[in-house]
Amino acid sequence: MIVTTSALFKLAYGQYAVGAYNINNMEQALGLFQGHLDAQAPFIVQISKGSRKYAGIPMIEAIIRAAENMFPDAIYAVHLDHGDEKTCYDCIDSGFYSSVMIDASHEPFEGNIATTRRIVERAHARGLSVEAELGQLGGVEEDIKVDEKNARLTNPNEATDFVKRSGCDSLAVAIGTSHGAYKFKGHQSLHFDVIEAIQKLLPGFPLVMHGSSSVPVEEVRRINAAGGKLDPSACGVDENEFARAASMGVTKVNIDTDGRLVWTRVHRENFRDFPETFDFRKPGEIFVKEYAAFIVHKSQKLGSAGRLSAVRKALS
Ligand code: G3H
Ligand code: 13P
Ligand code: ZN
Secondary structure: OEOOHHHHHHHHOOOOOEEEEEOOOHHHHHHHHHHHHHHOOOEEEEEEHHHHHHHOHHHHHHHHHHHHHHOOOOOEEEEEEEEOHHHHHHHHHHOOOOEEEEOOOOOOHHHHHHHHHHHHHHHHHOOOEEEEEEOOOOOOOOOOOHHHHHHHOOOHHHHHHHHHHHOOOEEEEOOOOOOOOEOOOOOOOOOHHHHHHHHHHOOOOOEEEOOOOOOOHHHHHHHHHOOOOOOOOOEOOOHHHHHHHHHOOEEEEEEOHHHHHHHHHHHHHHHHHOOOOOOOHHHHHHHHHHHHHHHHHHHHHHOOOOOHHHHHHHHO
16 A cells, blocks of 8 residues: 555654665565565665666556556655656656655755755645755764864754754755765764754654664675675664664664665675576576565564554555
8 A cells, every 4th residue: 555655754753763775776676565464564665766767657657557556565665766856857747756855955955945845845845755855964073173074964954944944744854875886985874963963953754864874894795705796894884873863753763785785795696606508587586585584684674564453454
């Protein structure tokens, strides 16, 4: 059942975070839906501009509709990830999406507000909610000067002003994470001080954490042992910090890179161990199973596991 993103956020806020996963193909969809049923967790399916281009818009939407038929008990929202203005309008008008993200974080503050406001007006008129972004996503090294650190992370006062004036429904905040496999040098914690300050100023308002993959050392090691050449210093977010972040208003946690690592590990190991084979369905089947198990694990860390019956009751 496709539900609104705002309904999921209302139920989750302060208690757990909803996992938001990017999909690009059939195998990811099968593992994603199966894993969330196994975990009994609600979730968000994310489609990026890259995915719309790779699979084709009709194909990626058809994959999700087919998964809906195959997994009728799943409860999820469909979200555009990192949209520009035009893609947001396309998705709003398509009638398929629950919510869109307008990523105008590269614009100056006033420009970001104005762009987000335009999307919000069109989205709200069609019953969709809008995620916006404020701050510069990026790992902040420990030895960086305080002023520079603060300049990169989301400023809590600006966040309050931004939310009030743009009318957005959730906000992606810069709290030390970044996209991809190389987030930090050494172990780093989320900037809980920033999350806490934002939550104090915006109580009850859902925050979004991008760049939330944990990039497990063991996954990187196995990929490299099977012929990969990932930098072994690859490092991500400590997934044991999800629960604390969720209790402070982080309601949506975006994960993509970790799923790509599962895909890469499964396929590299399979082709290494069975070099004489060429039936892509063999590694494909293993990937679906492994990805479903990965989703169960993430749902436990996010606190979303076991919530499905309460969500169903509240939404029906
Ligand atoms: O944050 C971006 C997501 O990982 C999606 O990546 O734009 O390559 O589809 P993509
Ligand atoms: P990762 O690269 O850490 O998986 O982040 C994904 C993301 O933020 C998608 O919007
Ligand atoms: Zn992102």
